[in-house]
Ligand SMILES: Nc1ncnc2c1ncn2[C@@H]1O[C@H](COP(=O)(O)OP(=O)(O)O)[C@@H](O)[C@H]1O
């Protein structure tokens with residue numbers, strides 16, 4: 001009997017600061033994938049970048065009450081990551097035992113967050129392997145991982161943003177001049193961030209010129225391009241977006257109420273912040289932010305899924321009144337039970353297992369569409 005199930009390769013772990021989050025996300029994706037529809041193959045990536053077939057992890061998962069190890073070290077045998085192109089498998093020589101062709105449809109779900117996972121690099125490898133994968137393609141992943149590039153795309157589409165400057169910090173930069181320019185252009189406080197990062201890593205809030213040079217250096221230790229933004233004074237609202245092309249849907253919005261001065265790393269992962277799902281907003285506000293979320297998604301060419309994050313200066317808190325400002329787009333948002341993305345879909349009528357099904361469908365749809373375009377010379 002042939003197995004008509006889809007082989008779902010869940011790639012998890014990874015080399016970024018979000019390794020642990022990815023492991024927790026993957027555990028829940030694995031648990032939610034319907035075994036009648038999917039043959040799930042977990043593949044872990046250690047912090048050092050070693051790929052391991054998660055057979056041990058899968059076995060642990062199958063036993064009742066157990067969990068995947070949060071760390072992947074020693075989790076299984078190494079995996080070759082050379083791409084296997086469709087139809088180009090070596091032909092067995094005459095007389096060699098033949099194995100039946102492997103006809104299972106494979107879809108890769110890269111549940112990887114941050115650099116070297118969510119930034120187009122893994123997506124590039126999967127393109128080379130010609131395998132369908134969940135989420136945004138190479139360009140959109142790279143654009144959304146880079147906060148400076150995201151802003152260029154969003155601004156080009158006329159979307160509202162905080163005022164900002166992008167500086168390249170290298171040995172030739174006159175730091176004093178950079179500090180003066182930023183102060184003159186934006187005033188204080190400002191947020192200083194590496195262009196290419198996530199999870200609030202390297203992000204600082206700076207209240208005056210004296211703290212700026214250190215914040216620039218900290219951000220520049222992650223990426224030579226640094227984005228400096230004026231401080232938004234509103235609420236933090238997030239929208240889950242799902243779809244390809246002209247069939248893109250936005251969830252109800254949710255709200256982050258940071259426990260700390262801002263939504264920093266410990267707030268995100270040690271449960272410091274409160275998530276209000278759905279966000280307390282009126283119908284007009286909800287319509288407006290959903291529309292903006294889809295527009296931002298399209299402006300950056302995203303397909304599959306993304307969480308679009310906003311600041312909302314509604315004036316009610318006695319601060320600014322500029323309304324909606326797009327902050328950033330995350331093309332592989334967290335999938336843990338306390339993560340905003342699945343929570344937003346659940347409250348919008350799409351439960352976690354159905355969300356996984358839809359993501360796989362979107363991956364296959366996008367791949368089939370790509371095959372209609374010639375990318376090689378034959
Ligand atoms: N311009 C800003 N104004 C106000 N708060 C900000 C600003 N930029 C960032 N923050 C705070 O810092 C957090 C992390 O910044 P963000 O740009 O979302 O980076 P990351 O990709 O690391 O999540 C935000 O959730 C918010 O709490």
Ligand SMILES: [Mg+2]
Pocket residue numbers: 199200309328
């Ligand atoms: Mg963020």
